[in-house]
Amino acid sequence: MPSNAPLSPTHFVAPLDETPLVAVDKVQVAAKPSNLYLDAWRDMRRRPLFYVSGVIVLLVIVVALFPTLFTQLDPRACALSFSNQGPSAGHPLGYTKQGCDVYARIIFGTRTSLSVGIIVTLLVTVIGIIIGALSGYYGRWIDAVLSRIGDIFFAIPYILAAIVIMSVVAREARSILVLSLAIGIFAWPSTARVLRGQILSVKNSDFVMSAAALGVSHFRILLRHVLPNSIAPVIVITTIGLAGAIVAEATLSFLGIGLPPDVMSWGKDISQAQGDLRNNPMTLIYPSIALSVAVLSFILMGEVLRDALDPKARARR
């Protein structure tokens, strides 16, 4: 039927709207330019959870950087005469079995947890991005090889791998760095998989094709166009992964194979307090609370980021 044929009289045809079409089509010139990250930032600032988790994350960072701002006590100055004593003036959380100040040990243990978290996260993100980007963008045999390697690393749960590494490594070699390497070296496949999947869906976009048509090199396309447009889920998984690394450190320290004796750690304090669960449970509970709150804050931050960066997640709220 030709398009200018009269419509049947039984059909109702709405009259032209009062709004002229020109006004409908008008581009809002004054509107601020926006992109995924600006939108996300605006969305996050409207959410109370962002402020709650942000304040705790900031607090954890400040305590880790400047522990002496929060306590003047030496966490290593322990006296058995104070063993398992309750709270007193200047010692709000009481003493451990060895007579150390619980509060001071928690404050000084923060740095250990955060250091391991950051080193592991850096390692996992760098390896994950390189492997995920190469296999997602270049595909073919590069993808086949890298994905199989990822499968093998994924088959060994990273805490179990870290247990093997730390049980074999010489006692003198134990340190925050070695522990972080032991955790991170097996934790990267999830990051790589997430990025690979994201790149697969981005790399056929029109803007990638136009860049290629303009003669931009593949590596440059990957770096300037594909990666920035597929990195959002990696940011989310990295934040939540930082929480996972803190838990891994605490678990290994709890098992007694994490860190050298002079390094303070919440996991170690929890492990040492377990014998006194019946008569002095609070020496176990306080470091546990510190650990859980720190982990929770990073997980919350990851959730807020996910909701802000993923429009589908925004709709689910």
Add this chain to the structure above:
Amino acid sequence: MVWYIVRRILQVIPVFFGATLLIYFMVFALPGDPIIALGGDRGLNPAVAAALRAEYNLDKPFIVQYLIFVGGLFVGDFGTSFSGQPVSDILAQTFPVTLRLALLAVTMEAVLGILIGLFSGLRKGKLFDSSALVVSLIFISVPIFVTAFVAQYIFGVKLGIARTTVGAGAPWEDLILPAVVLASVSFAYIVRLTRTSVIENLNEDFVRTATAKGLSRPRVIRVHILRNSMIPVVTYIGTDFGLLMVGATVTEGIFNVPGVGRTLYQAIIRSEGPTVVSFVTVMVIIYLVANLLVDVLYGFLDPRIRYAK
């Protein structure tokens, strides 16, 4: 279906050899020595160390060590633990206990997690939903050994309704508390996962069609929403066995459950390097087999997976 199973098995074989080879390579390549670690801070008599090294084949090149290990696997020989007992004997005693604990934990986390996630998703934004979200976040954030001690303290010491350590023979009723602890983290993930996919499925066309053709609400929920929402949950339970292995190590250690996890836990605490390596290897194998089983089950549940390339 047969082809699907065959294909999955063929995929697991290279991963299995790769993963076990990787563990052996790490032990070989890392600076340090599991035998010297045995001596603790005092160190070991060189003659004793050499004898132990020969006993555990640690004096041979690593590829020979690996071949001895793989060759042993095919005749049911998993090596010897540090106490001189064959690992396969220890496994025969401990594995059934761990299997029962894991079954109990997986059942609890799946049933409760899916139910709570379903109600949460159906009542999005209501009080029940918000509380479920908060509680699940707490369970995710609290490390499993903390959950274990808190549960031990509250139910074992304060209320006295559960035993803090598991008795001989690991009766089912003693396993409940450790299983609850073991299930807690994955339970929280399952709640969140089910909730998300229920909310997504609520807006799907097939749900609207089912409602439009006059099906009752309970039937729409049961047949169309719940079934489809369980697909990602089953995938999750498969990958979750890794977390379960680590969790079992810690929980069995704390509750003194005589399973595979406690054996590993004690080997770690006593820094018995060679035993740690063989038990981690065993756990990786369990993890791979469990994953394979879940994948096969998944193929039964979802025909799309079976026929996918």
